Amino acid sequence: xxxxxxxxxxxxxxxxxxxxxxxxxxxxxxxxxxxxxxxxxxxxxxxxxxxxxxxxxxxxxxxxxxxxxxxxxxxxxxxxxxxxxxxxxxxxxxxxxxxxxxxxxxxxxxxxxxxxxxxxxxxxxxxxxxxxxxxxxxxxxxxxxxxxxxxxxxxxxxxxxxxxxxxxxxxxxx
Amino acid sequence: xxxxxxxxxxxxxxxxxxxxxxxxxxxxxxxxxxxxxxxxxxxxxxxxxxxxxxxxxxxxxxxxxxxxxxxxxxxxxxxxxxxxxxxxxxxxxxxxxxxxxxxxxxxxxxxxxxxxxxxxxxxxxxxxxxxxxxxxxxxxxxxxxxxxxxxxxxxxxxxxxxxxxxxxxxxxxxxxxxxxxxxxxxxxxxxxxxxxxxxxxxxxxxxxxxxxxxxxxxxxxxxxxxxxxxxxxxxxxxxxxxxxxxxxxxxxxxxxxxxxxxxxxxxxxxxxxxxxxxxxxxxxxxxxxxxxxxxxxxxxxxxxxxxxxxxxxxxxxxxxxxxxxxxxxxxxxxxxxxxxxxxxxxxxxxxxxxxxxxxxxxxxxxxxxxxxxxxxxxxxxxxxxxxxxxxxxxxxxxxxxxxxxxxxxxxxxxxxxxxxxxxxxxxxxxxxxxxxxxxxxxxxxxxxxxxxxxxxxxxxxxxxxxxxxxxxxxxxxxxxxxxxxxxxxxxxxxxxxxxxxxxxxxxxxxxxxxxxxxxxxxxxxxxxxxxxxxxxxxxxxxxxxxxxxxxxxxxxxxxx
Numbered sequence: 263x264x265x266x267x268x269x270x271x272x273x274x275x276x277x278x279x280x281x282x283x284x285x286x287x288x289x290x291x292x293x294x295x296x297x298x299x300x301x302x303x304x305x306x307x308x309x310x311x312x313x314x315x316x317x318x319x320x321x322x323x324x325x326x327x328x329x330x331x332x333x334x335x336x337x338x339x340x341x342x343x344x345x346x347x348x349x350x351x352x353x354x355x356x357x358x359x360x361x362x363x364x365x366x367x368x369x370x371x372x373x374x375x376x377x378x379x380x381x382x383x384x385x386x387x388x389x390x391x392x393x394x395x396x397x398x399x400x401x402x403x404x405x406x407x408x409x410x411x412x413x414x415x416x417x418x419x420x421x422x423x424x425x426x427x428x429x430x431x432x433x434x435x436x
Numbered sequence: 437x438x439x440x441x442x443x444x445x446x447x448x449x450x451x452x453x454x455x456x457x458x459x460x461x462x463x464x465x466x467x468x469x470x471x472x473x474x475x476x477x478x479x480x481x482x483x484x485x486x487x488x489x490x491x492x493x494x495x496x497x498x499x500x501x502x503x504x505x506x507x508x509x510x511x512x513x514x515x516x517x518x519x520x521x522x523x524x525x526x527x528x529x530x531x532x533x534x535x536x537x538x539x540x541x542x543x544x545x546x547x548x549x550x551x552x553x554x555x556x557x558x559x560x561x562x563x564x565x566x567x568x569x570x571x572x573x574x575x576x577x578x579x580x581x582x583x584x585x586x587x588x589x590x591x592x593x594x595x596x597x598x599x600x601x602x603x604x605x606x607x608x609x610x611x612x613x614x615x616x617x618x619x620x621x622x623x624x625x626x627x628x629x630x631x632x633x634x635x636x637x638x639x640x641x642x643x644x645x646x647x648x649x650x651x652x653x654x655x656x657x658x659x660x661x662x663x664x665x666x667x668x669x670x671x672x673x674x675x676x677x678x679x680x681x682x683x684x685x686x687x688x689x690x691x692x693x694x695x696x697x698x699x700x701x702x703x704x705x706x707x708x709x710x711x712x713x714x715x716x717x718x719x720x721x722x723x724x725x726x727x728x729x730x731x732x733x734x735x736x737x738x739x740x741x742x743x744x745x746x747x748x749x750x751x752x753x754x755x756x757x758x759x760x761x762x763x764x765x766x767x768x769x770x771x772x773x774x775x776x777x778x779x780x781x782x783x784x785x786x787x788x789x790x791x792x793x794x795x796x797x798x799x800x801x802x803x804x805x806x807x808x809x810x811x812x813x814x815x816x817x818x819x820x821x822x823x824x825x826x827x828x829x830x831x832x833x834x835x836x837x838x839x840x841x842x843x844x845x846x847x848x849x850x851x852x853x854x855x856x857x858x859x860x861x862x863x864x865x866x867x868x869x870x871x872x873x874x875x876x877x878x879x880x881x882x883x884x885x886x887x888x889x890x891x892x893x894x895x896x897x898x899x900x901x902x903x904x905x906x907x908x909x910x911x912x913x914x915x916x917x918x919x920x921x922x923x924x925x926x927x928x929x930x931x932x933x934x935x936x937x938x939x940x941x942x943x944x945x946x947x948x949x950x951x952x953x954x955x956x957x958x959x960x961x962x963x964x965x966x967x968x969x970x971x972x973x974x975x976x977x978x979x980x981x982x983x984x985x986x987x988x989x990x991x992x993x994x995x996x
């Protein structure tokens with residue numbers, strides 16, 4: 263355990279991924295025609311990737327344990343420092359995590375809200391989460407969300423004739 | 437014939453609608469380039485969904501305009517606030533900001549604008565003249581050569597893109613692997629679909645590009661809650677008038693720097709993997725070395741603005757030369773341009789210019805026109821820039837994330853593409869965090885199909901693998917790939933290990949062999965010159981007693 267660092271874990275993940283995908287190449291149907299089998303190219307890539315992952319693993323093991331995490335060093339320079347533990351990790355990465363979570367929610371609710379309402383809600387809530395919920399900002403955030411998403415939705419729907427998902431809520435009004 | 441094509445291309449571009457779109461494109465590019473944390477590639481990739489419904493020439497002209505605007509936008513932020521808008525304008529801040537702080541912001545901006553203009557025009561001229569010539573060479577390529585060219589492009593990008601070659605190569609291979617998901621191009625068999633219909637169609641590579649590049653970058657930009665709530669630039673940019681006349685005089689007086697830097701830019705652009713971020717530093721360094729007063733660099737002299745600005749605007753001309761002549765993107769931005777061409781059912785290859793001359797010349801003309809539009813718009817956009825600097829990063833990121841969803845859906849009208857955007861956004865974010873460069877992965881995604889198709893064609897012609905090592909062009913690219921892979925190692929040990937003294941001569945001798953094999957007159961002469969250069973370097977080092985650099989030299993080398 264003394265020699266483990268985060269690169270070792272990434273190398274192991276890569277090796278596992280290569281193994282799984284190599285196994286999956288046996289599910290690729292091989293036709294009776296053609297010279298280059300459909301599995302040949304992915305297998306070539308996977309063999310090269312496995313070799314490089316092994317080199318990466320060896321390099322990482324030889325390097326030894328990690329020093330202080332870069333994020334903790336950042337704190338010295340006056341930027342927000344990362345506190346230890348899971349809570350510290352979540353707090354440190356809260357903004358990107360919020361972005362992922364809200365985008366995921368936007369996608370899951372897309373059949374219900376559609377792209378216009380869903381998009382406006384996504385941009386509005388994300389601004390609130392990242393920029394704060396102060397009352398005087400809410401109107402500004404709402405206006406930004408409505409104007410930008412509404413504008414883009416109009417450009418694509420009316421200007422470029424793209425049928426964006428209307429959603430269950432918006433559909434009856436069309 | 438060429439004149440007819442040029443006239444037809446002018447007819448395509450000089451329509452009111454296209455010109456308005458180009459104007460909007462340049463303006464958008466100028467603003468995007470001026471915003472720190474918002475890269476040119478991001479601006480170009482986000483423009484892509486708007487161009488789906490346009491005719492090919494119009495869509496590409498719009499994208500070229502964003503590109504040209506973006507290349508010049510970085511100088512506004514760099515000179516007025518000291519924070520480079522893009523990595524391509526890092527060196528501009530070295531002298532631009534001191535000059536602006538010294539009471540001449542209008543002159544500094546003027547020099548930057550006119551240097552960008554000159555660099556862009558020189559680059560456009562070379563694009564028009566060199567691309568068809570290079571395409572003629574490209575016609576000699578067979579599938580073996582093409583496959584090796586793709587491998588070379590990936591290797592050199594991996595070696596130049598990040599600190600670790602292994603991580604760069606892994607990123608490139610992951611990119612190639614991503615492209616294998618779905619039906620294979622040659623025989624249409626399902627691969628890695630895991631029994632699902634959505635994976636059978638594969639990942640749309642534009643969704644992958646937007647996710648990897650734009651989505652992940654935005655998440656990085658808002659990572660720090662304090663920075664996310666700040667305005668884009670804390671230093672306020674005051675309104676200034678650009679001093680055009682004085683700037684033209686300064687630039688004209690230093691025309692040698694303009695030409696040299698533009699050539700550095702074009703050459704860097706031609707080289708796969710290198711881009712504006714390398715070119716502007718290289719040109720600044722060369723201008724400093726060639727100067728009679730290198731000590732004045734960094735204090736706010738015109739030479740220090742002219743060199744980086746001429747070179748970074750010339751880079752994309754170089755990248756477009758390779759893209760249009762060979763179908764190989766030189767950098768991420770060119771990879772997105774390749775995506776734009778593919779969307780309009782245009783497959784760049786050596787026959788592209790001869791088969792689609794009107795479209796090819798439309799791109800050339802759009803590049804020229806966009807450079808002129810950029811010149812005219814700079815003064816106006818400076819005022820808009822002052823307004824944009826007041827926007828907070830989290831507002832901008834939220835808007836763009838919202839736009840990403842709509843734009844990506846519009847590609848194929850498939851919800852799965854938006855999921856692709858999210859997953860690849862996460863992947864790009866994680867990869868950046870762990871130090872994996874994204875450029876090789878993006879190139880891998882873009883070039884994956886080309887590599888496999890050419891491998892398949894080569895195998896269909898002959899199952900013998902030796903042509904990959906015996907055909908002159910294939911061997912040339914293989915050797916280039918090997919030496920570019922060894923380059924980071926060479927750079928790390930230069931002046932410290934004995935073998936590094938043999939790197940350059942060995943590369944010269946090795947590369948002269950396939951050039952000799954190509955036959956004709958010019959190429960064997962080039963090969964002889966290359967071999968002579970290798971022999972000369974070897975002789976000089978032998979005469980010097982195979983001495984390694986002193987510690988002082990090493991310090992200088994490290995600095996450079």
